[in-house]
Structure formats: C-alpha cells, structure tokens
Amino acid sequence: MKSYRKELWFHIPKRRGFVNITSQVEECLFESGISEGLVLVNAMHITASVFINDDESGLHHDYELWLERLAPHEPVSQYRHNVGEDNADAHMKRQLMGRETVVAVTNGKLDLGTWEQIFYGEFDGKRKKRVLVKIIGE
Numbered sequence: 001m002k003s004y005r006k007e008l009w010f011h012i013p014k015r016r017g018f019v020n021i022t023s024q025v026e027e028c029l030f031e032s033g034i035s036e037g038l039v040l041v042n043a044m045h046i047t048a049s050v051f052i053n054d055d056e057s058g059l060h061h062d063y064e065l066w067l068e069r070l071a072p073h074e075p076v077s078q079y080r081h082n083v084g085e086d087n088a089d090a091h092m093k094r095q096l097m098g099r100e101t102v103v104a105v106t107n108g109k110l111d112l113g114t115w116e117q118i119f120y121g122e123f124d125g126k127r128k129k130r131v132l133v134k135i136i137g138e
Contacts, residue, residue, distance in 0.1 A: 004032035004135040012125035035108040037137015042100030047090035047124035049097035055117040090124035
C-alpha cells in the first residue's frame with residue numbers, strides 16, 4: 001500500500017468564506033499515483049471545516065444565514081470563550097460543518113456523486129490556515 005501527504009494552505013481575507021478545493025484534491029490524487037484507495041481531507045484548524053456539497057452560490061448564501069442563526073458572531077459577550085477573543089461562534093460553526101471528509105478513489109479518480117464538490121469552510125479568517133490531504137491505497 002502507498003501513502004501520500006500534502007498540506008494545502010489558505011488565507012481567506014474575510015472572516016468567513018467557502019472555497020471549492022476539489023481540483024486541488026484531484027491534483028494531489030494525480031501526484032500520488034494511487035488508483036484505488038481513500039482520500040482524507042481535513043481542516044487542521046479548530047475554526048475551519050472541510051465538507052462535501054453542491055457548488056451553488058445560493059446554497060452557500062443559505063449556509064451563511066443558517067450558520068449565523070445557529071451561532072451568531074455578535075454580541076461576542078454572549079460567549080464565555082470570548083474573554084480576550086471573538087471567535088467562539090467560529091468554533092461552533094466548525095462543529096456544525098465538520099472537520100473532514102473521506103472520498104473513495106476508483107480508477108484514479110475521486111468517486112464523488114454527480115454534483116458533489118469538496119469545500120474548505122473558513123469561520124475565523126484573515127490568517128493563514130492549512131488543510132491536510134492524506135491518500136492511501138494502491
């Protein structure tokens with residue numbers, strides 16, 4: 001069995017944002033030379049997420065509204081975590097959207113559904129963060 005590891009780095013200039021990283025993960029898969037196996041993609045920061053869904057702007061807008069209703073950023077004083085910080089909501093948003101995703105590799109390609117894409121979700125941006133891509137297989 002072969003193994004491949006690469007870190008992808010992101011710097012989202014705003015507090016929150018979603019980035020389609022499917023092509024970057026596909027590039028990693030190509031570099032790995034693995035044709036059958038699994039790809040793990042995970043955010044390596046507690047205020048960021050990796051998830052799979054449709055690449056549709058209306059859906060991303062809806063996510064923004066939904067997440068803000070469930071874990072509003074303001075007032076920051078509503079969170080005990082925010083003593084000296086202002087990102088408690090980002091931790092909660094990450095919990096809702098998830099840390100990672102695993103995708104099967106079949107015949108050298110990501111085995112995604114018709115509309116499925118892989119996304120990096122940022123909930124406390126304005127600084128550099130990384131995503132781990134780990135691929136194992138034959």
